[in-house]
Amino acid sequence: MSERERVVVAIGGNSLITDPDNVSIEAQFDAARETDHHIGELVEQGLDVTVVHGNGPQVGFILLRSELSRHRLHEIPLDVCVADTQGAIGYILQQNLVDDLRARGLERGVVSVVTQVEVDRDDPAFAAPSKPIGSFMDADEAARRRDEEGWDVAEDANRGWRRVVASPRPRRIVEVDAIRHLVEGGFVVISVGGGGIPVVADERGELTGVAAVIDKDHAAAMLARDIGATRLIISTSVEQVALHFGTDRQEWVDHLTLSDAKAYLAEGHHFKAGSMAPKIEAVIDFLEAGGEEAIITTPQQLAAAVAGRRGTRITR
Ligand code: ADP
Numbered sequence: 001m002s003e004r005e006r007v008v009v010a011i012g013g014n015s016l017i018t019d020p021d022n023v024s025i026e027a028q029f030d031a032a033r034e035t036d037h038h039i040g041e042l043v044e045q046g047l048d049v050t051v052v053h054g055n056g057p058q059v060g061f062i063l064l065r066s067e068l069s070r071h072r073l074h075e076i077p078l079d080v081c082v083a084d085t086q087g088a089i090g091y092i093l094q095q096n097l098v099d100d101l102r103a104r105g106l107e108r109g110v111v112s113v114v115t116q117v118e119v120d121r122d123d124p125a126f127a128a129p130s131k132p133i134g135s136f137m138d139a140d141e142a143a144r145r146r147d148e149e150g151w152d153v154a155e156d157a158n159r160g161w162r163r164v165v166a167s168p169r170p171r172r173i174v175e176v177d178a179i180r181h182l183v184e185g186g187f188v189v190i191s192v193g194g195g196g197i198p199v200v201a202d203e204r205g206e207l208t209g210v211a212a213v214i215d216k217d218h219a220a221a222m223l224a225r226d227i228g229a230t231r232l233i234i235s236t237s238v239e240q241v242a243l244h245f246g247t248d249r250q251e252w253v254d255h256l257t258l259s260d261a262k263a264y265l266a267e268g269h270h271f272k273a274g275s276m277a278p279k280i281e282a283v284i285d286f287l288e289a290g291g292e293e294a295i296i297t298t299p300q301q302l303a304a305a306v307a308g309r310r311g312t313r314i315t316r
């Protein structure tokens with residue numbers, strides 16, 4: 001068993017798509033190569049790294065492709081979209097990371113795990129679906145798909161209508177024992193992609209996929225707790241967390257304590273819903289479950305942040 005410090009690195013959308021006007025597979029490989037380079041730095045520094053990734057845009061592409069070919073092929077349900085992205089994104093990340101580690105003289109195995117995450121059927125999120133997915137529709141099509149397919153739909157900031165799904169809390173990472181064994185065996189594991197494939201259990205424990213989206217930061221915090229990681233590192237598009245974000249009082253912060261983070265989150269206006277707020281909630285969950293430190297920064301600053309020189313650190 002390895003004696004290295006164990007960390008979970010959750011990488012956001014900017015690690016795979018840097019330019020929304022160029023989303024080719026080649027561009028995704030280029031972006032992944034850069035992030036993998038920074039993850040490689042952490043491995044070289046002696047950390048046991050486990051990677052969680054987002055998948056929002058990639059799920060959107062699969063849904064659009066599925067819509068466009070509806071007259072020829074079956075549509076793809078959301079749980080299967082998540083599974084598809086875990087495979088493709090995992091492949092892109094693991095191929096580049098193995099190369100990066102080899103170039104550093106580190107022969108570490110890198111492996112992606114298709115991961116289901118159980119959610120609670122009674123999670124209140126199912127009564128109030130709010131997470132937009134897929135393409136925009138006009139009001140007529142939205143009404144039709146609501147009636148014919150049972151979709152929940154909502155108007156999105158005057159840009160049109162979209163399907164909305166629930167974003168329930170993760171309850172259990174189904175493959176967590178396998179992930180733990182791989183981590184203990186020295187593998188760099190990529191898992192719980194996109195927050196995991198959302199599944200619910202029936203009375204007998206049999207699992208079925210559901211049309212929902214699990215927040216990847218919450219799921220990463222759960223994984224970090226489950227595998228006994230000391231640090232949860234969230235890589236995103238901002239180098240630091242700000243207070244009074246987006247206002248003329250905006251202030252970037254180097255360090256927060258757990259109680260600071262809780263107090264600022266409760267104030268409600270510092271961290272935006274759907275972007276920074278879930279990261280801060282995830283950090284709070286992780287630290288309250290016994291984690292030592294959380295870091296929020298960009299892929300470029302990962303190594304400097306782990307060394308305490310960049311990013312925002314949140315400590316117990
Ligand atoms: P990811 O794909 O990494 O999860 P998100 O877009 O969900 O990325 O979250 C990162 C974004 O959160 C930043 O680009 C920033 O615009 C936004 N954000 C909201 N509130 C804050 C805050 N208080 N401090 C810093 N960034 C914030």
Ligand code: MG
Binds near residue numbers: 275
């Ligand atoms: Mg996000």
